[in-house]
Amino acid sequence: MEIAPLLLASIVGFSHAFEADHLVAVSNIVTRRNSLHLAMKDGVYWGLGHTSTILLVGCVFILGKFTFHENSFHYLEAAVGIMLIILGVFRLFKLYTAKATVHTHASDVHEHKLAYGVGLVHGLAGSGALVLSVLTTIKGIVSSLLYLFIFGIGSIGGMMLAAGIFSVPFSEKIIRNQKIRVYMTLLSSLFCIGLGVIVIHQQLK
Template sequence: MENLFILLGAAAIGFSHSFEADHLVAVSNIVTRRTNTISAIKDGVFWGLGHTSTILLVAIIYMIGKFILQENNFHYFEASVGLMLMVLGVIRFYKIFQDRSHGHSHISEPTFGLAYGVGLVHGLAGSGGLLISVLTQIKDNVMAIFYILIFGIGSIVGMMIAAGAFSLPFSTKIINNKWLSTILSTVSAFLCVGLGAMIFYKNII
C-alpha cells in the first residue's frame, strides 16, 4: 500500500512538473505553429516521452556506475535549456518577419521530433533534483525506475492538456485572423527569448 501511495505521488508530481514556466513557454512556441489541436496534443506526448527518456537514462547510468549526484552538477544543463529557449524564440521571430515580408502567413508545422528533442533537453536539465531525491530515498532500484516511469506518465498527461490548450487560438477557425496570429506568435517568441536569457544568466554567470 505504501508503494502505491508513492507511485500515485509520482504521477501527481509529474503532472504538476509539466506546468513549469520553461516547459510551457517552449511547448507553446511549438504548438502555436499547429493548425489543429490533435497535432498539438501529440506534441505534448512527444515532449513527455523525450523528458522521461533523459531522466530514465541518467538514472540507469547512475545505478550502474554508482556516480555521485550533486545538484550543482546540473547547472550547465539548466543553462542549455535557457539557450534552447532563446534559439526557439529567435527562430520564431525570423518566421514572423518572413511571413510579414511576404504579405501572407506561411504555415510551416514542425515535426514531432522537435517536441521530443525539446523534451530531451528539459529532462536533462530537470533530472538533477528529481534523481537526487528518488535515488537517495528509494533504495530499491526497480521501485525507483517505476517511480520515474509513473512520473513520466504524469508529465505526459499534463503536457497534453497544456499543449492542447495553447493550440486552440491557432486552430484553423482562428488562424485566418492574421493580426491575432501574429500578435500571439510574437508574444510566444518574446517569452522564449526573455525567459531563456534569465535561465541562462542565472546558471552561467
C-alpha cells in the same frame, strides 16, 4: 515496494509539465498549429523526449550507483536557457517567412521532432534534481526506476493537455483575425527569448 511514492509519481510528473520553461517552450512550438490533435501530439512528443533522458540518466546513476551533486547540473539548466532563445528566434524566423511556406505532412513531422528534441533537453536538465530526490527517498532499484517511469507517464499527460490548451488561441476557428494571431506568436517568441536570458543568468551568475 513502497506504494505511496509510486502513486504520487504520476501526479508530480503531471504537475511538472506545467513549469514555466516547459510551458513557454511548448506553447512556442504550437503557435503554428491550427489543429488541437496535432498540438496535443506535440505535447506527447515533448513528454516522450523528457522521459527518455530522465530514464537514461536514472539508469546510469541508479544502476551504476554513482554519486553526484545537484549543483553539477547548473550548466545543463543553462543549456535550457540557450535552447529557449534559439526556439524563440527560430519561431520569429518562421513567422517572417510564413507567407513563403506551404504547410505539409513533412512540416508536421518536423514539429513533432522539434518537440521531442526540446523534451530531451528539458529532461536532461531536470534529471539531476529528480534522480537525487529519488535516490534519497525511494529504497530499491526497481522502485526507483518505476518511480521515474510513472513520473514520465504523468509528464506526458500533463504536457499533452498543456499543448492542447495553449494551441487553442492560435486556431483560426477561435481567432479569425490573422493579425491578432501574428501578434500573439510574436509575443510568445519574445517571451521565450526573454525567459531564456533569465534562465542563463540565474544558472551562471
